[in-house]
Amino acid sequence: MPFVYELKIAAEEPSYTFVQQLVSVGSLVGTAQAVCTVTDGAMEFHVPAPKQGLVVEWFVEHGAVIENMDALARIVCEGDEVAVPAAVPVRLG
Numbered sequence: 001m002p003f004v005y006e007l008k009i010a011a012e013e014p015s016y017t018f019v020q021q022l023v024s025v026g027s028l029v030g031t032a033q034a035v036c037t038v039t040d041g042a043m044e045f046h047v048p049a050p051k052q053g054l055v056v057e058w059f060v061e062h063g064a065v066i067e068n069m070d071a072l073a074r075i076v077c078e079g080d081e082v083a084v085p086a087a088v089p090v091r092l093g
Helices: none
Strands: 003-008 016-021 034-039 044-048 053-058 071-077
Touching: 034 071
Parallel strands: none
Antiparallel strands: 003 071, 016 034, 034 044, 053 071
16 A cells, blocks of 8 residues: 655754755655755755655755755655655765
């Protein structure tokens, strides 16, 4: 049975500014695949998908400020519902 989760950045992370989507609505993403780019003003980071699934909606656009635990996207997964952890951005370069 499919279930839905919202992609969020972990609570202990600082605020980020959304830069760009790396996958569009309707795209399948794999576990740990980079789905978007964010910046803290000094460096850019990729946000990995914590669980594979189908991106069905983006909640943010370029330039949006992302605070702790703000939802970035909605992803539908196959299988039994499980707890999905928040994402920890990974520094580029």
